[in-house]
Amino acid sequence: MEENKKVKKQVELSESDIERLELLQKANEKVGKQLSIDSEKGKLVEVDELRELIGKEFENPEEKYNIYYKGIRNLLMAYLPKGKEFKEVRDIIYDEKNIFLNLGKRKSDNNGIRGGDGRMTFQPVMNEILDIIVTWVAKSQNPFDIYRSFYELNEKHSYGHEEYDKSALNVAKAMFKLSEK
Secondary structure: HHHHHHHHHOOOOOOOHHHHHHHEEEEEEEEEEEEEEEEEOOEEEEEHHHHHHHHHHOOOHHHHHHHHHHHHHHHHHHOOOHHHHHHHHHHHHHHHHHHHHHHOOHHHHHOOOOOOHHHHHHHHHHHHHHHHHHHHHOOOOOOOHHHHHHHHHHHHHHOOOOOOOOOHHHHHHHHHOOOOO
């Protein structure tokens, strides 16, 4: 008889334990749904979070177009030095920009083919590089400074840099040394 009492005590749960178990069971019943209060009707409404998440736009094509063409590309074309004599400098700067926009993909990894398109990258990535360009235009407009900014951005994300022939490599090193900081 005494053993039955011990077993009964072990099986009996407090009200708070029962409440916790009920909450755990309810949490497992409806994954991705949540109760919310409809302020207009004053009623509880079940919200399907998964359906709402799927319905949201993760990437806005029009916004991406504007960021890339009207922002990044337009500003670099307007403020980098023009002419044939500065083509190599511009190309090196564009390479650093494209490595970042392509999340580390380099042309030197695939015989001159990057295997990615910076115009298709994620919007937060585009916004990050656009912020750097806007700051550069507002502060210095020195092409060596924007090169250093892109170079350090790629370093920060461990993306690496393009591999150049000896003359282009010397130009890239000189640009880095001539930038301020």
